[in-house]
Amino acid sequence: MSSIFKAYDVRGVYPDELNEQNTVQISRALARYFGRGAMIVIGHDARLSSPSLYKAVKKSLTVKGHLSHVIDAGLMTTPMLYFLVNDLKADGGIMVTASHNPKEYNGLKIVKKGARPISGMQVESIMKKYKHV
16 A cells, blocks of 8 residues: 555555545544544545545544544535635645546545645555554
């Protein structure tokens, strides 16, 4: 799974490298990183695999004992997610997207307060810290 943690995001070929199972693991680790009660904005792009990965993120963040406030923003662009994180003064955001990559890819762009990016390598460290790798 470590091959999906890139310099700027988490990204891989769906479903071989990035899928619902490892998206759940990543999202659970992020829930612990952001902390109970954190406000997180989540969104997704129009890729065919995005709604399914989005549901995995949402389910993982709203499981009892994890985050208490998830803003379900739905279909949107990445800049729109960044705007919402800032405008709502959210603790972070997760965008399901592989950006400019070919259609067989998907990924997660993760930001913290102020829409400051969290790199894929930082996400991998978060996963190790919370024992999800």
